[in-house]
């Protein structure tokens with residue numbers, strides 16, 4: 648029979664070990680969001696010094712902003728398709 652308490656203890660010990668060794672060895676750092684190379688924690692925007700990564704990041708951010716606008720537009724249309732009929736009926 649499997650002792651559930653013992654198993655739980657083992658798992659806890661294992662996860663403790665993993666997290667403590669990870670935080671003990673690895674220095675706090677960030678990764679370039681384009682090529683995932685380790686970069687300085689203070690690096691802002693989150694890219695390395697590679698010009699290709701800087702360009703890529705700028706382009707991605709522009710796309711992201713555009714995507715967000717479209718998302719809001721669609722969300723607005725979506726919401727209106729629910730709320731609109733109710734509002735129109737109550738007029």
Ligand SMILES: [Zn+2]
Nearest residue numbers: 679682695700
């Ligand atoms: Zn990079």
